[in-house]
Amino acid sequence: MNTTATAPVTTTAETGFARPNYLNAAYGVRSWLLTRDHKRIAILYLISVTAFFALGSLFALLIRLELLTPEGDLFQPDTYNRLFTMHGVVMVFFFLIPSIPAVLGNFLVPLMIGAKDLAFPKLNLASWYVYNLGGIFTLWAIVHGGVDTGWTFYTPLSTHYSNTYVISTALGIFITGFSSIFTGLNFIVTVHRMRAPGLTWFRLPLFIWSTYATSLIIVLGTPVIAITLLLVAAERVLHLGLFDPALGGDPVLFQHLFWFYSHPAVYIMILPAMGVVSELVAAFARKKIFGYRFVAFASIAIAVLGFLVWGHHMFVAGESIYAATIFSVLSMLVAIPSAVKVFNWTATLYQGSISYQTPMLYALGFIGLFTLGGLTGVMVATLGIDVHVHDTYFIVAHFHYIMVGGAIMGYLGGLHYWWPKISGKLYPAALSKLSALLVFVGFNLTFFPQFILGYLGMPRRYWSYPPEFQVLNVLSTAGASILGVGYLLPLCYFIWSMRYGKDSGDNPWGAVGLEWDTTSPPPTENFYTTPVVTHGPYEYNREEVHNRMSQEATLG
Amino acid sequence: MASEPLMEPHGHAAHHRDLAHQFDSLDQQKESSTLGTWLFLVTEIMFFGGLFTAYVIYRRLYPQAFALASHTLNVPMGAINTAILIGSSLTMVLAIWAAQVSWRKGIVLFLGLTILLGSAFLGIKSVEYREKFETHHVPGPTFHFVPESEHVKVTDPQLERHASIFFSLYFIMTGLHALHMIIGIGILVVLAVLSWKGKYGPEYHNPLEMTGLYWHFVDIVWIFLFPLLYLLGAHAR
Numbered sequence: 001m002n003t004t005a006t007a008p009v010t011t012t013a014e015t016g017f018a019r020p021n022y023l024n025a026a027y028g029v030r031s032w033l034l035t036r037d038h039k040r041i042a043i044l045y046l047i048s049v050t051a052f053f054a055l056g057s058l059f060a061l062l063i064r065l066e067l068l069t070p071e072g073d074l075f076q077p078d079t080y081n082r083l084f085t086m087h088g089v090v091m092v093f094f095f096l097i098p099s100i101p102a103v104l105g106n107f108l109v110p111l112m113i114g115a116k117d118l119a120f121p122k123l124n125l126a127s128w129y130v131y132n133l134g135g136i137f138t139l140w141a142i143v144h145g146g147v148d149t150g151w152t153f154y155t156p157l158s159t160h161y162s163n164t165y166v167i168s169t170a171l172g173i174f175i176t177g178f179s180s181i182f183t184g185l186n187f188i189v190t191v192h193r194m195r196a197p198g199l200t201w202f203r204l205p206l207f208i209w210s211t212y213a214t215s216l217i218i219v220l221g222t223p224v225i226a227i228t229l230l231l232v233a234a235e236r237v238l239h240l241g242l243f244d245p246a247l248g249g250d251p252v253l254f255q256h257l258f259w260f261y262s263h264p265a266v267y268i269m270i271l272p273a274m275g276v277v278s279e280l281v282a283a284f285a286r287k288k289i290f291g292y293r294f295v296a297f298a299s300i301a302i303a304v305l306g307f308l309v310w311g312h313h314m315f316v317a318g319e320s321i322y323a324a325t326i327f328s329v330l331s332m333l334v335a336i337p338s339a340v341k342v343f344n345w346t347a348t349l350y351q352g353s354i355s356y357q358t359p360m361l362y363a364l365g366f367i368g369l370f371t372l373g374g375l376t377g378v379m380v381a382t383l384g385i386d387v388h389v390h391d392t393y394f395i396v397a398h399f400h401y402i403m404v405g406g407a408i409m410g411y412l413g414g415l416h417y418w419w420p421k422i423s424g425k426l427y428p429a430a431l432s433k434l435s436a437l438l439v440f441v442g443f444n445l446t447f448f449p450q451f452i453l454g455y456l457g458m459p460r461r462y463w464s465y466p467p468e469f470q471v472l473n474v475l476s477t478a479g480a481s482i483l484g485v486g487y488l489l490p491l492c493y494f495i496w497s498m499r500y501g502k503d504s505g506d507n508p509w510g511a512v513g514l515e516w517d518t519t520s521p522p523p524t525e526n527f528y529t530t531p532v533v534t535h536g537p538y539e540y541n542r543e544e545v546h547n548r549m550s551q552e553a554t555l556g
Numbered sequence: 557m558a559s560e561p562l563m564e565p566h567g568h569a570a571h572h573r574d575l576a577h578q579f580d581s582l583d584q585q586k587e588s589s590t591l592g593t594w595l596f597l598v599t600e601i602m603f604f605g606g607l608f609t610a611y612v613i614y615r616r617l618y619p620q621a622f623a624l625a626s627h628t629l630n631v632p633m634g635a636i637n638t639a640i641l642i643g644s645s646l647t648m649v650l651a652i653w654a655a656q657v658s659w660r661k662g663i664v665l666f667l668g669l670t671i672l673l674g675s676a677f678l679g680i681k682s683v684e685y686r687e688k689f690e691t692h693h694v695p696g697p698t699f700h701f702v703p704e705s706e707h708v709k710v711t712d713p714q715l716e717r718h719a720s721i722f723f724s725l726y727f728i729m730t731g732l733h734a735l736h737m738i739i740g741i742g743i744l745v746v747l748a749v750l751s752w753k754g755k756y757g758p759e760y761h762n763p764l765e766m767t768g769l770y771w772h773f774v775d776i777v778w779i780f781l782f783p784l785l786y787l788l789g790a791h792a793r
Contacts, residue, residue, distance in 0.1 A: 115578065116577065116578045117577070117578035118578070119578065119579075119588040119592065120588075120592060121576075121578060181599055185592055185595045185596060185599070186592075188591070188595055189588050189591045189592045189595065192588075192591055193584060193587050193588040193591060194578070194579075194584075194588070219595055219598060219599055220598065220599075220602055221602070222599070222602075223599045223600070223602035223603035223605075223606070224602050224603070224605065224606045226603060227603050227604075227606035227607055228606060231606075231610070231728070234724075234728060238695065238696060238724075239695075239696070240695050240720070240721070240724040241695070241717065241720060241721060241724065242610065242721060242724055242725075247717050247720065247721070248617075248618065248714055248717045248718050248720075248721055249721065250613065250614075250617070253610060253613055256609075257606055257609070257610070260606075530580075
């Protein structure tokens with residue numbers, strides 16, 4: 001990219017003073033809580049999201065502990081129901097959906113498009129407060145004993161029979177939905193209206209394309225879950241009968257409305273991770289991404305197709321065979337743009353000069369795990385197989401391969417890649433590679449046995465199981481503890497690096513992209529002069545050619 | 557303030573007092589807020605869309621109960637309210653026009669009229685709601701429903717329950733619509749005060765236009781609600 005952003009001030013090492021950046025621009029709690037700087041808001045989100053991730057992980061840990069033995073010996077069955085419900089609610093709505101968009105997206109979107117900030121900074125700050133407000137409602141429910149309906153809130157269980165805090169949890173999710181909408185809306189407007197001069201659509205980094213596609217899903221889908229949960233709350237309070245078969249209501253209508261958002265929500269989780277991986281693969285293979293336009297349009301295709309497949313959650317819920325067949329075929333179509341991405345990343349790796357830095361380890365892990373999750377997705381999109389494995393651990397394993405093996409690997413890979421940009425510091429390389437390895441091994445050990453368990457017929461959401469399933473369950477619990485260590489390590493060394501890490505310099509990876517053209521950490525206004533863009537996003541070859549030519553010129 | 561820059565990195569443009577720091581020009585700012593408002597309206601369409609979907613499903617399942625329940629709604633009041641809302645959209649547009657021609661008192665006048673019409677709508681709506689309470693058409697333990705005319709041949713064995721679903725949807729849909737109107741009126745009051753202080757003129761009146769878009773949207777929702785709820789099977793009355 002153009003080197004338009006050379007800092008007018010010398011570096012810390014030379015002067016002993018830190019260059020002005022968004023972290024030292026102002027101090028004090030007030031300067032953080034009232035900030036409108038997208039980078040600071042990203043940090044605020046990072047803190048909140050990490051807290052909810054820890055909470056969701058705690059519930060996962062308790063679930064795995066209970067499943068260590070076939071008998072239900074650690075918790076009462078009611079408690080177990082609450083544990084998996086709250087694990088799902090916290091992880092889906094308070095971690096996975098906001099994770100990459102609200103943290104990395106907030107930080108990077110303006111930087112990557114050469115803007116001073118998002119289009120609506122106040123709305124951005126508001127979104128963080130709204131997110132936390134929704135979180136408080138949900139935490140209130142958790143503290144008072146939680147909710148036991150499953151994260152899907154199926155009626156009439158959620159509206160009539162459940163004796164737990166459904167309304168508070170539903171309101172928490174309703175409120176948090178607004179924060180997603182604020183973020184998505186902000187990104188769409190920003191990408192349309194705030195791009196630097198010369199930054200045409202096909203010069204945008206693929207992370208921007210996937211964030212844009214994600215934002216479209218957020219804006220179109222989230223209002224539907226909002227009205228759905230509002231109806232559930234109204235039904236629960238006023239006994240309207242909208243979803244109660246005894247009063248002429250249709251519970252399957254609830255499932256349709258719920259999955260109209262909640263299936264696309266899966267793409268809200270995975271698309272941003274795909275965007276991260278596109279950046280990582282290009283940066284660490286030192287190559288232009290293979291088939292840029294295909295990867296870009298694949299994001300849009302996934303966003304569009306994602307809205308047409310919700311019915312595959314109701315194959316055994318009384319959906320007509322014609323509807324089921326159509327939803328089955330449409331679901332398989334999602335495999336096409338997903339495969340386009342996987343093949344293009346692989347083709348980018350081919351003959352690249354690959355360096356196995358920590359972020360790249362996560363990216364490679366993502367490609368493998370996402371492929372497995374995607375292929376099993378095609379399996380469960382098949383009517384016959386779905387009837388067999390529906391509501392078993394096969395489904396649990398499948399979506400964890402996408403959400404944990406995919407989305408969280410992408411999130412961690414992205415955090416490791418942009419951490420020097422965010423903090424200006426380096427984290428310990430060897431330790432971070434070890435943690436990437438632990439995450440990969442721990443993940444597979446946790447969830448691969450669950451494929452087998454599910455195929456053998458172990459149903460999900462039960463606190464006990466037949467003794468012959470114990471070996472695989474013990475493997476899974478062992479894997480989960482390794483995975484836990486893998487997640488704790490980055491938390492520790494990221495915090496450690498902020499104080500003790502070595503200065504990273506502006507561009508430790510030698511990566512291209514507007515975000516690397518400015519200083520690390522960036523100044524509050526991102527760029528000292530507005531960058532002018534003259535070429536595409538992954539011009540690694542061009543740069544090398546250019547360097548070689550200038551070297552030859554000097555050598556004469 | 558955290559975002560106070562330590563230097564002037566973008567010192568070139570002379571900044572208009574209404575230009576936010578992240579934008580380069582008033583045009584860019586206006587385009588952004590327009591796009592943002594439209595996107596917000598898209599989310600609103602999806603929000604009401606969920607309700608309309610539920611309405612369509614149940615109307616198809618229980619056509620007779622829906623038609624008979626619809627007949628109990630007060631069509632003249634609904635029609636007057638429709639006219640009032642369309643009128644309020646006109647006064648909203650006139651307020652923007654007044655800003656364009658620098659007529660400060662005109663902005664306040666037309667915003668005031670819009671507020672007045674919006675409040676009139678809510679007033680008539682509350683009279684209708686009271687009527688429903690008095691006739692026990694509010695879903696709940698005291699709900700009671702029989703067809704208005706004795707000559708109707710009832711073919712739906714669970715007419716009362718299914719009518720209750722109609723009224724549930726009626727109250728949720730018109731209730732959320734009314735909530736949107738109340739929020740709109742709140743924004744209009746703020747804008748009226750700011751206009752009185754001379755905040756808006758021909759060069760800058762973005763908030764007026766954006767609020768106008770929102771107001772028209774709320775209007776359009778009603779234009780769909782009125783026939784779907786009030787005029788069902790009107791020919792067969």
